[in-house]
Amino acid sequence: xxxxxxxxxxxxxxxxxSLHAGQVPDPTTGARATPIYQSAAFVFPDSDAAAGLFNxxxxxxxxxxxxxxxxxxxxxRMAALDHGVGSVVTASGQxxxxxxxxxxxxxxxxxxxxxxxxxxxxxxxxxTLSRFGISTTFVDPRDMRAFADAIQPxxxxxxxxxLGNPGLEVLDIPTLSELAHAHHLPLLIDATFxxxxxxxxxxxxxxxxxxxxxxxxSGHGVVVGGVVVDGGTxxxxxxxxxxxLSEPYVGFHDLVFADEFGPAAFITRARKExxxxxxxxxxxxxxFQILQGLETLPLRMQKHVANAMEVAKYLEQxxxxxxxxxxxxxxxxxxxxxxxxLPKGCGAVFSFELKDGREAGRVFIESLNVFSHLANVGxxxxxxxHPASTTHHRVDEASLKASGIGPGLVRLSVGLEDAKDLIxxxxxxxxxxxxxxxxxxxxxxxxxxxxx
Amino acid sequence: MKVEIHGKSVAxxxxxxxxxxxxxxxxxxxxxGMDHTVWVMQARYFARHGYRVMxxxxxxxxxxxxxxxxxxxxxxxxxxxxxxxxxxxxxxxTLVGHSMGTxxxxxxxxxxxxxxxxxxxxxTSAPMPVADVLLNAAQDNDHAAIDMANTWSHxxxxxxxxxxxxxxxxxxxxxxxxxxxxxDVYFKDFSACNGFSTEHYDAIHTPTLIxxxxxxxxxxxxxxxxxxxxxxxxxxMHLQGCGHLMMSEQPNQVLDAMSAFVLT
Numbered sequence: 001x002x003x004x005x006x007x008x009x010x011x012x013x014x015x016x017x018s019l020h021a022g023q024v025p026d027p028t029t030g031a032r033a034t035p036i037y038q039s040a041a042f043v044f045p046d047s048d049a050a051a052g053l054f055n056x057x058x059x060x061x062x063x064x065x066x067x068x069x070x071x072x073x074x075x076x077r078m079a080a081l082d083h084g085v086g087s088v089v090t091a092s093g094q095x096x097x098x099x100x101x102x103x104x105x106x107x108x109x110x111x112x113x114x115x116x117x118x119x120x121x122x123x124x125x126x127x128t129l130s131r132f133g134i135s136t137t138f139v140d141p142r143d144m145r146a147f148a149d150a151i152q153p154x155x156x157x158x159x160x161x162x163l164g165n166p167g168l169e170v171l172d173i174p175t176l177s178e179l180a181h182a183h184h185l186p187l188l189i190d191a192t193f194x195x196x197x198x199x200x201x202x203x204x205x206x207x208x209x210x211x212x213x214x215x216x217x218s219g220h221g222v223v224v225g226g227v228v229v230d231g232g233t234x235x236x237x238x239x240x241x242x243x244x245l246s247e248p249y250v251g252f253h254d255l256v257f258a259d260e261f262g263p264a265a266f267i268t269r270a271r272k273e274x275x276x277x278x279x280x281x282x283x284x285x286x287x288f289q290i291l292q293g294l295e296t297l298p299l300r301m302q303k304h305v306a307n308a309m310e311v312a313k314y315l316e317q318x319x320x321x322x323x324x325x326x327x328x329x330x331x332x333x334x335x336x337x338x339x340x341x342l343p344k345g346c347g348a349v350f351s352f353e354l355k356d357g358r359e360a361g362r363v364f365i366e367s368l369n370v371f372s373h374l375a376n377v378g379x380x381x382x383x384x385x386h387p388a389s390t391t392h393h394r395v396d397e398a399s400l401k402a403s404g405i406g407p408g409l410v411r412l413s414v415g416l417e418d419a420k421d422l423i424x425x426x427x428x429x430x431x432x433x434x435x436x437x438x439x440x441x442x443x444x445x446x447x448x449x450x451x452x
Numbered sequence: 453m454k455v456e457i458h459g460k461s462v463a464x465x466x467x468x469x470x471x472x473x474x475x476x477x478x479x480x481x482x483x484x485g486m487d488h489t490v491w492v493m494q495a496r497y498f499a500r501h502g503y504r505v506m507x508x509x510x511x512x513x514x515x516x517x518x519x520x521x522x523x524x525x526x527x528x529x530x531x532x533x534x535x536x537x538x539x540x541x542x543x544x545x546t547l548v549g550h551s552m553g554t555x556x557x558x559x560x561x562x563x564x565x566x567x568x569x570x571x572x573x574x575x576t577s578a579p580m581p582v583a584d585v586l587l588n589a590a591q592d593n594d595h596a597a598i599d600m601a602n603t604w605s606h607x608x609x610x611x612x613x614x615x616x617x618x619x620x621x622x623x624x625x626x627x628x629x630x631x632x633x634x635x636d637v638y639f640k641d642f643s644a645c646n647g648f649s650t651e652h653y654d655a656i657h658t659p660t661l662i663x664x665x666x667x668x669x670x671x672x673x674x675x676x677x678x679x680x681x682x683x684x685x686x687x688x689m690h691l692q693g694c695g696h697l698m699m700s701e702q703p704n705q706v707l708d709a710m711s712a713f714v715l716t
Contacts (some may be wrong), residue, residue, distance in 0.1 A: 011611050011623055021613030057497040059616035059703050067618035075619030086620040232628035260465055262489030263628035
């Protein structure tokens with residue numbers, strides 16, 4: 001149709017879907033909550049039905065690596081929230097990214113990726129997938145021309161995160177999706193930092209979405225999981241670039257996924273090949289726990305965003321803070337884009353730079369009491385990490401700078417506590433840095449003989 | 453897959469089947485704005501059971517050449533030609549239609565009574581009037597036509613994001629499928645539905661299974677019951693908790709009903 005830009009149907013609202021999507025009361029027991037189907041396998045009604053399940057004629061479950069009723073509720077809820085035709089949940093966010101990539105890419109193929117991505121993602125793209133013949137060119141996420149220039153004849157995928165790491169660059173998804181589609185390429189987006197409550201990449205033009213469900217989707221920080229959502233928007237037969245979907249698959253009796261499944265070609269192959277063969281499936285108990293988190297996602301994200309904004313504004317005014325990188329602040333280079341792309345807020349993960357470098361960062365985080373010092377984000381509890389003294393402690397300052405990480409850079413994941421308590425905790429940390437600086441200055445000022 | 457008929461390409465799915473020369477043939481006709489992929493599960497079932505499956509893209513839909521036709525009898529004549537060119541050595545022909553596709557089945561059965569051995573009609577109504585608001589939006593190629601029809605085509609369970617097919621959103625599948633159609637196709641389809649009348653047809657004696665969904669807002673169950681009453685040899689099955697897109701909303705129940713009727 002002329003007015004063909006995809007959009008969401010006139011269905012239920014986001015808050016309703018967060019609570020209900022994918023689940024109706026259990027028809028056998030009447031259970032209102034989603035039951036945990038802790039079963040590895042499922043009984044076949046008869047041989048013909050069994051053959052029908054294997055042959056994708058019948059709906060149902062065979063073996064929990066392939067699908068499970070509890071997992072299916074989570075998958076359908078995420079498809080509903082992200083406006084996808086379907087989704088597959090995985091053992092972790094990394095497994096979700098791997099599944100998305102390997103469903104359409106093979107040895108000899110190439111990815112153009114934002115260079116501001118999660119460290120684990122960088123490792124997968126730069127070091128691990130390259131061992132299997134899939135190469136990646138990394139580009140500045142703000143430079144659309146760089147994305148275009150990096151596209152090669154064997155490029156099969158454009159990838160980026162809604163909010164870059166660690167600089168919180170806002171990826172211009174509408175522009176990048178137009179660029180990708182002009183080259184007959186799909187756009188895959190990692191939306192972990194924003195969740196579908198703050199940003200629905202498929203609505204903005206992306207074709208595929210991955211999340212680490214460990215983070216805000218769960219909110220409780222007790223499980224590890226991931227999800228791949230298929231927008232059903234990309235025409236895999238518009239070129240000969242995607243043979244896994246447009247040509248017969250010997251591993252499934254010459255099935256041509258795009259021919260038979262239409263908009264669901266990608267997600268069907270992801271389940272029938274990627275989860276079947278790589279096997280990085282989610283445990284049903286994990287799916288249940290993520291579902292508990294999703295029920296309160298809208299409420300939590302509102303508080304996360306409100307707290308993050310208060311904390312960011314506070315930090316921006318502090319003498320010891322060199323800069324705050326949060327797209328919700330007018331000082332951020334992508335503030336204007338964020339206003340249009342992320343009108344409900346820019347998430348709750350951001351970084352700031354302490355003026356006094358690596359030692360100041362170490363002193364700061366070790367002085368915090370409410371913020372927990374650990375390597376995760378998206379918990380209901382506030383979290384903090386100082387890369388230069390922890391994850392990147394072996395890296396020299398020049399290399400840190402090349403990664404966009406200053407020696408005094410501190411990353412916060414702002415939780416759901418009272419904002420005043422978070423700010424008081426940060427005040428304590430800054431006071432400790434001040435004290436440390438004074439001690440260091442007074443020691444430096446002492447004459448040598450006084451020390452000896 | 454594609455076959456060339458009268459210089460035009462007709463796209464179809466065989467359900468991954470490899471039929472014998474004399475295999476019974478089964479033709480699937482999709483509804484307004486859709487394509488053959490709505491039949492994926494049923495097509496694969498009958499292919500596995502030895503049928504020559506032809507899940508067709510109607511003219512101007514999916515990957516079949518256009519133009520789309522705005523008249524049910526013209527669509528039935530097109531189907532008559534497709535069957536003649538593709539049935540191979542089949543000694544029986546079954547027609548399965550959904551929504552607008554059911555009208556094509558009825559037209560063919562009325563005007564060529566010896567062609568089809570059985571009919572299966574899912575979500576049918578005869579006549580099949582289309583609301584002005586939908587017709588007008590389709591005429592303007594306004595996306596609102598897709599939103600309206602897709603929302604009205606799903607039962608409560610699908611609207612709440614639940615699916616029998618693990619991990620699937622029936623609602624968004626419907627939306628994305630409809631978004632693939634070209635300009636004016638929806639209006640032509642709805643015009644075909646709106647202009648359909650059984651008045652000039654002789655009585656249809658072909659054994660017919662009619663499947664209705666109790667939450668179907670596009671072709672309410674009472675309309676399907678009226679079609680069953682109109683036919684000389686029909687049986688009726690009502691699906692509970694099901695909307696208009698019953699092939700994806702309740703695939704197992706549809707398959708059980710179809711296999712019991714078609715295979716016996």
